[in-house]
Each structure stands twice: as C-alpha cells, then as structure tokens.
Amino acid sequence: MLLSDLPSEILALIGRYLLAESLRALTLTCRYFFLVYQPALVRFNAEAHAWGWTPLSLVARHGHDAIVELLLSDPREDPDKCDREGETALFWAARCGQASIVRRLLATNRVNPSGKNRQYQTPLYGAVSRGQTGTAGLLLDTPGVELNCSDEWGRTPFWIAAAQGHISTVEFLLAAPTIDINRPDDTGKTPFIAAAMHRREEVVAVLAKEMRVDLRARDKHGRTALSWAAVKGYQGVVRLLLNIAQLDPGSRDLEGRTPLAHAAWYGHTATVSLLANLExxxxxxxxxxxxxxxxxxxxxxxxxxxxxxxxxxxxxxxxxxxxxxxxxxxxxxxxxxxxxxxxxxxxxxxxxxxxxxxxxxxxxxxxxxxxxxxxxxxxxxx
CATH class of the missing domain: 1.25.40.20 (Ankyrin repeat-containing domain)
Incomplete structure (x- = not known):
C-alpha cells in the first residue's frame, strides 16, 4: 500500500509526529498531502525552509495557482509575511514571472506592492532584475508603486535592468513617463555607465539613441562609460561609444587618467591599439x-x-x-x-x-x- 492510499485521518495522525521540515517536504510531493496537512501548516505557522520561506511564497514562485488560491482562502494566512530576507510571496512571484499569481495577490488588497526586503529592494526591483517585463508591468499599474526607488546601494529598478542587460525590460521602462534614467547609484554610476561596464552592448546602443540619457555622465571617480569600458577591455562597447559624437575619448578622471591610460594599466592591448589610433x-x-x-x-x-x-x-x-x-x-x-x-x-x-x-x-x-x-x-x- 502506498502512503497516499491511507485515509486522511490516519495521515493527520502521522503528521503529529513529524518535524515541521519533514511535514513541509511531504506536502510538496503531491496535492493530496498538501490538502491534508495545509491546516496544520497554517495553524502552527511552520517555516518551509531555513530562510523562513512560507508555504505561500514557495508555491507562488513555482506558479501553483490552485494551491495559492487554497492558501489565500484561509483567513489566518498572512499573504504579506516576509522570509528572513524580508521577501514576500509577491516579491517571489514577481521575480519568477508568475503573472497570474501576482494578479491574485494584488487583488487581495492584503499585500504591500512596494514592500522592501533587507536590501531595500521592492517586488518591482525583483521583477526587472530577472527581466520579467510582464510582472513588472502589473506592478507599475498598481497605485503606490514607486518606479525610481533605490536599494541599499542606490540602484533603481532601471539601473539594475540596464546592468543586467535585460533589453526588453529596459525598453519597457523607458516608456514610463516618470522614469529617471540618469539616477546614479551610490558610487555615481548611471544606468548608462552600468551597462557599459557590464558589457551590455544592446542596452548601450539603445540608451545611446535616447535623448534623455546623459552620455557624458561621470561617477564619483570622474570616470565615464568609455573609461569603464576601457578598464574592462570591452572592445565592442568601446567601439559603440566611440561612435557617439558627444563623447571625448581623451577625457580624464580625477586621477588624470584617460581611457587609454586605463586600458594600458589593465593590460588590454587590443583596446590600447584601438584608442591610440584615434585622431x-x-x-x-x-x-x-x-x-x-x-x-x-x-x-x-x-x-x-x-x-x-x-x-x-x-x-x-x-x-x-x-x-x-x-x-x-x-x-x-x-x-x-x-x-x-x-x-x-x-x-x-x-x-x-x-x-x-x-x-x-x-x-x-x-x-x-x-x-x-x-x-x-x-x-x-x-
């Protein structure tokens, strides 16, 4: 006889002798076990993981709509409960691109769409960091969601989308009327600089054509996007930037070093040759x-x-x-x-x-x- 063939009453009795972790693992094996043990999990508020993930946050990130609906039907379930990193079920659903679950959670009016984790990152930040344009759009349509909020390091959702190279998300956010596309992080790097220093050529090309982007922006060390591309030795990015008329290939940072000097210091011979041959x-x-x-x-x-x-x-x-x-x-x-x-x-x-x-x-x-x-x-x- 299989364990799943036992009557629910016997399974409930067995559950009294299981540790919370074991009970949690058992509920994830099949829907029947989940239905049997779900009341106990809610009542005892058992944690699903060492990180404090709740049952709702686990099933939300994996897109189990029916189980999410079941959990939310219990008035004792707190849909806005945070794990040990301060991340809620909404944060995880947004990050993992689970649009239907994001809609369901927002419809409860019991979750904070702008709630921040320990790094001050919102669900919108979680969505764009993974290039989840769909869930990002749902959140932007929600009243009270701040588009330009910064995390612990001063990085906005647009900043992280540019740095991660999520081109469709970048283009989507550019259409938002309140977007601050030049807001720097705590080191003074703008999204344009971040895209260049992370070798995001598609993003650099898109932002270079955007009239609102400050192409000459400098970080707190006086380095431009071209300086950082030279530091990293990214020839493709360097070539893209050199095609921008507004950029000075001989610009100096606070140490008096040019992009050529940085390329030489870090040993990028091809980039040195490219820059040294410029008129x-x-x-x-x-x-x-x-x-x-x-x-x-x-x-x-x-x-x-x-x-x-x-x-x-x-x-x-x-x-x-x-x-x-x-x-x-x-x-x-x-x-x-x-x-x-x-x-x-x-x-x-x-x-x-x-x-x-x-x-x-x-x-x-x-x-x-x-x-x-x-x-x-x-x-x-x-």
Missing part, C-alpha cells in the same frame, strides 16, 4: 603623478602593452614621472627582470633622471599632488 587622442597624456600610458603599463607588468606602445613612433619613451622615476627605474623597483629585458630590447630614447636632491623634491611634490587628488575625491563623496 586627437594623446598617447603621452600624463596623470597626476606624471605617468603616461606606457609608464603605467611598465609599472603594472603589462608586457604586451609595453611591446605595442614601444613600437609606436609617437610614444614618448624617455618619460620621467613626478617622483623622478624613468621606465627602467620603475621596472627595477618592481624587480621585474622580464620588463627590464623587454625595455632593453628597444632602443629607448632615455633622459637622465634629475640629481638626488631634485629627485627628493620631486618625490615630495608627487606625494603632495597625489594627496590633493585624494582629498578631491574624498570631498566629492561627502
């Missing part, structure tokens, strides 16, 4: 410590970038930074024999470093410049 880009631009892209590549041990730049006739090879270091001195300080050998293979146009006393002065001057730049960054965060 108007200064391949010898210096940051606040007087370091060029070549100098930065030497310091960070980017051999391919160094080889590429040293082969260019327009790259200054005898550069001395504000601390009085030459390229070879920087490689020596790092005890980088491979870099020293690479530099030695080129007939570098070197300059003599300044005398020791002058170099001490330059070290102090370089420290002061760096300190001023740091204070500037800190003041921008306040």
């Amino acid at each position: 108007g880009v200064d391949v010898n631009s210096r940051d606040h410590l007087g370091r060029t892209p070549l100098f930065l590549a030497v310091i960070n041990g980017r051999y391919d970038v160094v080889h590429h730049l040293c082969n260019r006739a327009d790259v200054e090879q005898g550069v001395i930074d504000s601390t009085g270091q030459t390229l070879r001195m920087a490689a020596q300080d790092n005890e980088d024999r491979t870099m020293l050998a690479l530099l030695g293979s080129f007939n570098l146009r070197t300059e003599e470093p300044p005398p020791l006393a002058a170099r001490d002065f330059l070290h102090i001057a370089g420290f002061v410049i760096a300190l001023i730049a740091l204070c500037w960054q800190i003041s921008s965060l306040i």
Whole structure:
C-alpha cells in the first residue's frame, strides 16, 4: 500500500509526529498531502525552509495557482509575511514571472506592492532584475508603486535592468513617463555607465539613441562609460561609444587618467591599439603623478602593452614621472627582470633622471599632488 492510499485521518495522525521540515517536504510531493496537512501548516505557522520561506511564497514562485488560491482562502494566512530576507510571496512571484499569481495577490488588497526586503529592494526591483517585463508591468499599474526607488546601494529598478542587460525590460521602462534614467547609484554610476561596464552592448546602443540619457555622465571617480569600458577591455562597447559624437575619448578622471591610460594599466592591448589610433587622442597624456600610458603599463607588468606602445613612433619613451622615476627605474623597483629585458630590447630614447636632491623634491611634490587628488575625491563623496 502506498502512503497516499491511507485515509486522511490516519495521515493527520502521522503528521503529529513529524518535524515541521519533514511535514513541509511531504506536502510538496503531491496535492493530496498538501490538502491534508495545509491546516496544520497554517495553524502552527511552520517555516518551509531555513530562510523562513512560507508555504505561500514557495508555491507562488513555482506558479501553483490552485494551491495559492487554497492558501489565500484561509483567513489566518498572512499573504504579506516576509522570509528572513524580508521577501514576500509577491516579491517571489514577481521575480519568477508568475503573472497570474501576482494578479491574485494584488487583488487581495492584503499585500504591500512596494514592500522592501533587507536590501531595500521592492517586488518591482525583483521583477526587472530577472527581466520579467510582464510582472513588472502589473506592478507599475498598481497605485503606490514607486518606479525610481533605490536599494541599499542606490540602484533603481532601471539601473539594475540596464546592468543586467535585460533589453526588453529596459525598453519597457523607458516608456514610463516618470522614469529617471540618469539616477546614479551610490558610487555615481548611471544606468548608462552600468551597462557599459557590464558589457551590455544592446542596452548601450539603445540608451545611446535616447535623448534623455546623459552620455557624458561621470561617477564619483570622474570616470565615464568609455573609461569603464576601457578598464574592462570591452572592445565592442568601446567601439559603440566611440561612435557617439558627444563623447571625448581623451577625457580624464580625477586621477588624470584617460581611457587609454586605463586600458594600458589593465593590460588590454587590443583596446590600447584601438584608442591610440584615434585622431586627437594623446598617447603621452600624463596623470597626476606624471605617468603616461606606457609608464603605467611598465609599472603594472603589462608586457604586451609595453611591446605595442614601444613600437609606436609617437610614444614618448624617455618619460620621467613626478617622483623622478624613468621606465627602467620603475621596472627595477618592481624587480621585474622580464620588463627590464623587454625595455632593453628597444632602443629607448632615455633622459637622465634629475640629481638626488631634485629627485627628493620631486618625490615630495608627487606625494603632495597625489594627496590633493585624494582629498578631491574624498570631498566629492561627502
């Protein structure tokens, strides 16, 4: 005889001797067990999981409409109960794209459509983070739902949709009349910058055509979308951004570094080549410590970038930074024999470093410049 063949009275008696976790697991095996044990689960408010998931939140995320209806028919069931992360059945249904269940929960008028979890994320945020345009639309049609609310890190639903690359959701939200498409997160990154730094080429292309998007936006470090694409070495995104007339490929951040300098520092040779070949880009631009892209590549041990730049006739090879270091001195300080050998293979146009006393002065001057730049960054965060 199968367990499911037993009368409900005997099953109810067995249930008295089961732990809450075991009872919960049993109810998930078939509808009959759920119908038998559902009253006990509601009465004892048994938790479904270590995270505090309720029966309603479990069945809501998996789209079991009939069981949701059954649970909601019990007046003792709290449809707005949160788990340990502060997430309700509505949050899970929205995140998992269960449109019919979202409608049913909203129709009860017993759930908060703008309730926030521990990260201050709403059901709308949960929906767009997974690209669930359908449930996002249902929530936006609900009175009281805030479109531009920020989570713990200052990220709006539109921000996370752009960063995650959910193009259909991005286009859907762009049509909302109250959308704030340029609201930055706590680090100053706008949705446009977020899309670029996460390699979301489709989103970048769509936002680049949107008149309301601030294409020149900078984060709190003064970095643009192009700067971040260069940091990551995303050639496709870099090419897209370079086709935008309003963007300056030689823009500097608060450290005085250009997109080319960032690409050199992080060793993205193809991106370095792409940027260095642009008309108007200064391949010898210096940051606040007087370091060029070549100098930065030497310091960070980017051999391919160094080889590429040293082969260019327009790259200054005898550069001395504000601390009085030459390229070879920087490689020596790092005890980088491979870099020293690479530099030695080129007939570098070197300059003599300044005398020791002058170099001490330059070290102090370089420290002061760096300190001023740091204070500037800190003041921008306040």
